[in-house]
Amino acid sequence: MKIKTIDVFQVDLPVKGGVYRLSGGREYTAYDATIVRISTDTGFEGWGESTPFGSTYIAAHAGGTRAGIDLLAPTLIGMDPRQHDRLWDKMCNTLKGHRDARTALDIACWDIAAKAAGQPLCDMLGGRTPGAIPVISSIGGDTPEKMREKVANHRAQGFLGHSIKIGASEAEGGPMLDAERIQACLADRQPGEWFLADANNGLSVEHALRMLSLLPDGLDFVLEAPCASWRETQSLRQRCNVPLLLDELVQSEADLMQAISQDTCDGVGLKVSKQGGITPMIRQRTIAASAGLVMSVQDTVGSEISFATILHIAQSTPRHLLRCALDPRSMVTLSTAEFEAPIVNGGAEAPDALGLGVSPKLETLGEPVATYGV
Known part of the structure; x- marks a missing residue:
């Protein structure tokens, strides 16, 4: 099994209640989410998400998440999504730090692996x-x-x-x-x-x-x-x-x-x-x-x-x-x-469905903002 394509989606998640406040005067009204879909040459696909808590929680922000994915995604094309340690090594050797950028890609590969094994992810x-x-x-x-x-x-x-x-x-x-x-x-x-x-x-x-x-x-x-x-x-x-x-x-x-x-x-x-x-x-x-x-x-x-x-x-x-x-x-x-x-x-309780058990709403996600592997 090989990774064939990686699609990246962007969506804003409005804060329930209008505003969320943290220490130091930090306030948020929406969160910028990055969602990825990884497709394989065997037909399996996996989904992952990385949504930083604004830009002042840790050293991460949504624009940086997608910029990091732009560096990481091309290097994963052709790799086996079930080889998690090798995928992690590849991402670490491609981009130091920026764990938020690795997140959605790593999750999507685990989603695929569990589906291919016929198991819920847990x-x-x-x-x-x-x-x-x-x-x-x-x-x-x-x-x-x-x-x-x-x-x-x-x-x-x-x-x-x-x-x-x-x-x-x-x-x-x-x-x-x-x-x-x-x-x-x-x-x-x-x-x-x-x-x-x-x-x-x-x-x-x-x-x-x-x-x-x-x-x-x-x-x-x-x-x-x-x-x-x-x-x-x-x-x-x-x-x-x-x-x-x-x-x-x-x-x-x-x-x-x-x-x-x-x-x-x-x-x-x-x-x-x-x-x-x-x-x-x-x-x-x-x-x-x-x-x-x-x-x-x-x-x-x-x-x-x-x-x-x-x-x-x-x-x-x-x-x-x-x-x-x-x-x-x-x-x-x-x-x-x-x-x-x-x-x-x-x-x-985690459902018994295979993998993550999610069915993304494509009409909400819209068109990909980036695609790799085509």
Whole structure:
């Protein structure tokens, strides 16, 4: 089996609710998604998605994603899409860094491989764990009252996890506002729920310590990605009384090994397009599991194709270490594919369909913005 053609599509995903806010004054009204279709000489085709979280989350942006694919795609023509390590090596040797550009290509090849093997993708990634995967909401920064209301709305939809954004500037209310946000969002906490207070690397150590000192004892939450640098995070780690989970600082296997060797965190947020696709995700999942780190399986943002990838990875992750999986469908208003994985009683389960199990909506994707291999 050989890769014959690669088509690239671009689509804007409007933010549900109109605007999404992160620490540092970052705001988003839409996300620029890149979706690829890889076709083979045997008739199998696979789909993948890479949607950066704007241009200020990590060193990635949508224009760069497609520019990277423009370099990578021609080198994959004629290769076997089932040889994941060789494909990854080829992409690494063609373009250093730019994991977001490798993501959609890597996912599409795994989709093909699973279809050719006659299996759902999760069965190729270690085997399906039984039962639904608990899903986590993503609550943008707002007033404490509005954030509490958003948590309640997601709870009513069945979400068991909640990622609440913090990182208010001093002018907005600083540590006091962030402490109020955390307390408000946890005020109605139900048994079995898991909360992340996510700063997206937006806090100084001083801000974080002030915020934590303002919180009452007994609040059950995890502080995610508090600081922008390893030095700051390690300094906070030595004085922090809540569990720490790393996200943006961990992109490569080397990053994860550094976090483990320095005992910087208690868990890690693995995000498909941040890590670079499925191939590095499963490598890093194994490393994290070996160190006993808990994991959330997510993506930066995305549509149904992104969620399908997340769900299959999560479905094959050791359940005792898995906390939640992100459903990015809840963050945007546009649907790019049919994917049968409803949220029921707090979770979703990967379907038994072959591969990712997605049926892209070609009328929504429109014409390819680039095609390779013709």
